[in-house]
Amino acid sequence: MRFLFFLVLIFVSCSNDPKLVQEFVSSEVLPIEKIEGAEMLHTENGKLKVKIVATTIERFHNQQPQLVFSNNLVVYFYNDSALVQSTLKAEYAEINDEKKLMTAKENVILTNIAGKKLESEELIWDEKNNKIYTDKKVKITTGKEVIEGEGFVSNPDFTEYSISKIHGTFNFETPNE
Numbered sequence: 001m002r003f004l005f006f007l008v009l010i011f012v013s014c015s016n017d018p019k020l021v022q023e024f025v026s027s028e029v030l031p032i033e034k035i036e037g038a039e040m041l042h043t044e045n046g047k048l049k050v051k052i053v054a055t056t057i058e059r060f061h062n063q064q065p066q067l068v069f070s071n072n073l074v075v076y077f078y079n080d081s082a083l084v085q086s087t088l089k090a091e092y093a094e095i096n097d098e099k100k101l102m103t104a105k106e107n108v109i110l111t112n113i114a115g116k117k118l119e120s121e122e123l124i125w126d127e128k129n130n131k132i133y134t135d136k137k138v139k140i141t142t143g144k145e146v147i148e149g150e151g152f153v154s155n156p157d158f159t160e161y162s163i164s165k166i167h168g169t170f171n172f173e174t175p176n177e
Contacts, residue, residue: 031058031068050156051076054093065094065103075104075125077156085157086112088123088132100127112158117141125156132156138163 055071090104151164
């Protein structure tokens with residue numbers, strides 16, 4: 001009698017209801033690693049070139065973007081003498097390791113040691129071509145002028161740059177004679 005009851009209980013409790021199975025299987029892609037309060041260093045020929053300080057980093061396997069930075073990050077770009085030349089801040093960023101691209105988003109600010117400041121909602125750092133660019137709106141502030149445009153290309157030091165669809169206030173100084 002016990003055996004019969006046990007057998008009936010097993011058959012009644014087994015179910016292949018797709019809705020129940022779906023509850024257990026998540027379609028959400030989860031990271032294989034999550035790091036809080038991290039620092040990443042990128043060197044070339046033994047010289048520090050880039051340092052990334054992030055609140056949260058998530059790494060994914062067999063998926064692009066492979067690395068996702070959230071809750072604010074700061075990227076420091078160094079020259080050959082290991083001195084910081086520019087700093088990029090953003091709330092969020094993704095690294096596509098296959099294409100060697102980092103896309104920084106949300107309240108992105110790029111500053112350099114000369115005091116120039118760029119503000120945008122998105123900047124892309126192309127590691128292969130050593131360029132920072134965007135096709136979004138940008139605002140550059142220097143000590144003397146404010147320049148706005150749509151589209152921007154620069155070296156990581158933010159010393160040589162070009163802006164597309166430019167407008168703003170410009171300071172044209174004339175030499176004293």
